[in-house]
Amino acid sequence: NAGVMQNPRHLVRRRGQEARLRCSPVKGHSHVYWYRQLPEEGLKFMVYLQKENIIDESGMPKERFSAEFPKEGPSILRIQQVVRGDSAAYFCASSQDNSPLHFGNGTRLTVT
């Protein structure tokens, strides 16, 4: 069974560009979470989605950030007009019902 797949592993964007991060959950998992991690910082919750629905987006900035988990295809975290402060590792995790989280290996976003 494939685990959570995230791509790309590394993404470099210039200020003002858009970043699209993709996450394919474990097969059969319908819950997807996005976390952000800065060096020496803990994982910060951003958003929780189930198929086609955003359940909790309390950790996601109101502007420039959006997330979706369509009926078909991967979950997408989209950051518009990136700024240097968006540079971080973004982790996706999936679960089924109340099971523990399965994490991907992250996308490292660098904004130049």
Next chain:
Amino acid sequence: SQKIEQNSEALNIQEGKTATLTCNYTNYSPAYLQWYRQDPGRGPVFLLLIRENEKEKRKERLKVTFDTTLKQSLFHITASQPADSATYLCALDSSGGGADGLTFGKGTHLIIQP
């Protein structure tokens, strides 16, 4: 406000000894607590889950305790090995149940020296 505290300094342990990591929390009443391991450049990997009505949980060389009075969990690795070197994260559910809204501590970096 809710807070999770783990030792921010690296923990150096000699191979073969027991490593003990601490997770303290305030302003939470979690239904369960989880421990994850994270290696450099990788995502966290789930290790153990302990519920509020459980005092202790074991899995191979790992043992977790959960004291809801002290608001503390201890994570033990017995007969430690250099391969156990990693950052260990504790996580609490902030919603009273379910996988949504897990909140993570910053983690403790464990180094097992041969």
